[in-house]
Amino acid sequence: MIGGETIRINQSKGKGVTAESAEIDQETAWRMMLGIVNGQRDTRLKRFADDAWQLPEQMTEQAMHLFERYLPLCQPPGTPWVIGQLGQSLDGRIATDSGESRYINDPEGIEHLHRLRALVDAVIIGSGTAAADDPQLTVRAVPGDNPVRVVLDRERKLPNSLGLFSDDAAPTVRVVRTSGLAEPPSEQVKELVIAPSEAGACPIRALVGALQARGLSRVLVEGGGLTVSRFLEAGQLNRLHLIVAPVILGSGLPAFTMSPLDQLDDALRPDFRRFELGRDTLFDLILE
Ligand SMILES: NC(=O)c1ccc[n+]([C@@H]2O[C@H](COP(=O)([O-])OP(=O)(O)OC[C@H]3O[C@@H](n4cnc5c(N)ncnc54)[C@H](OP(=O)(O)O)[C@@H]3O)[C@@H](O)[C@H]2O)c1
Incomplete structure (x- = not known):
């Protein structure tokens, strides 16, 4: 992934993604994101003052990838x-x-x-x-x-x-x-x-x-x-x-x-x- 920083992980690099310490798996991550969309945000998902998402500390690598891809797309009910x-x-x-x-x-x-x-x-x-x-x-x-x-x-x-x-x-x-x-x-x-x-x-x-x-x-x-x-x-x-x-x-x-462009x-x-x-x-x- 490259581009704008809309997600930050609340952990030192690599920490929390081993099988032993994994807490949130891919399915749980998806349900947490559906929670935002349904107006029931999981307390483990927080936002920084600048609106970037703060991810939980412990999750599988697959869950992290899912969060990276879809969390910036999750809008609470009523958001145009x-x-x-x-x-x-x-x-x-x-x-x-x-x-x-x-x-x-x-x-x-x-x-x-x-x-x-x-x-x-x-x-x-x-x-x-x-x-x-x-x-x-x-x-x-x-x-x-x-x-x-x-x-x-x-x-x-x-x-x-x-x-x-x-x-x-x-x-x-x-x-x-x-x-x-x-x-x-x-x-x-x-x-x-x-x-x-x-x-x-x-x-x-x-x-x-x-x-x-x-x-x-x-x-x-x-x-x-x-x-x-x-x-x-x-x-x-x-x-x-x-x-x-x-x-x-x-x-x-x-x-x-x-419509055609006049210039590049x-x-x-x-x-x-x-x-x-x-x-x-x-x-x-x-x-x-
Ligand atoms: N690869 C993909 O991601 C993907 C996704 C979807 C579809 N497709 C394929 O794309 C093809 C269809 O695409 P398309 O570009 O030819 O057509 P389309 O965008 O599906 O439909 C265009 C038609 O929708 C109506 N329309 C759209 N905007 C309108 C507006 N502002 N006001 C009034 N009517 C509006 C008009 O119908 P009227 O002229 O009848 O009023 C217009 O001719 C299909 O072959 C489909 O399989 C591919």
Whole structure:
């Protein structure tokens, strides 16, 4: 890991990570982090005056790695906070031209994605992703609550037969541009009307505000590229996780589609932390 110091360990280097003295294992570490998210912070996790986390003295090495990766992402209930994520190839593609994205990344990426879902109130996807993948968007690989699923489908083009709208695995919100008369496909599916901008798109700031007003303040934007790009361009992402796989597709759907830059100096060069995720590299970009 390199990058900003948001975590400090309350111990001399190396102390407390041997098997004999280990107290907190990986599973306990994860449950402690879920505690923060659920508003029940474990007293063993403290914060310094500058907001950096102070870790417990005794834990396994695996627990320490988990804390390093996820503790800076744990927000107490009610915190307005948005994280985007994309898994991409070395040449910046998130899917083939035919829309196949399973799987560009190593299996470790799945567990990571499920951990991100467990840390938020809502997970957003664009209609392109819903149509191509019909993802469940639930937390299955690790303990944690399912987030509310939010699908951007302004013209109600997506079929009600999608699992997202019919499996009842978690509440689902369909974001549309006008109210409609049609019965929702299931009691678990609600519509959220966001008036379009002049360009016809859903204004991202208004969407984030409307979700916050419904108690969905911590949000994961899970894809695809167009949707994440719109959040990034609107300045609405606090963090962006890019998982880069050592693979070259040579063509396919791009991770980012944004307004052209006039000069290189205008490029985004955020602070970041970097982790190994199987054979892939996770960039934790800090945009706030
Ligand atoms: N590798 C990964 O991490 C990853 C993650 C997710 C998805 N994927 C892949 O990515 C592909 C889909 O990505 P994509 O970039 O083509 O599409 P996408 O981002 O999933 O969806 C784009 C669509 O969402 C709607 N949308 C998004 N932002 C909007 C806004 N502000 N206002 C109104 N509508 C908005 C629009 O639909 P309408 O035009 O219909 O209104 C837009 O065309 C799939 O092949 C999927 O498998 C990969």
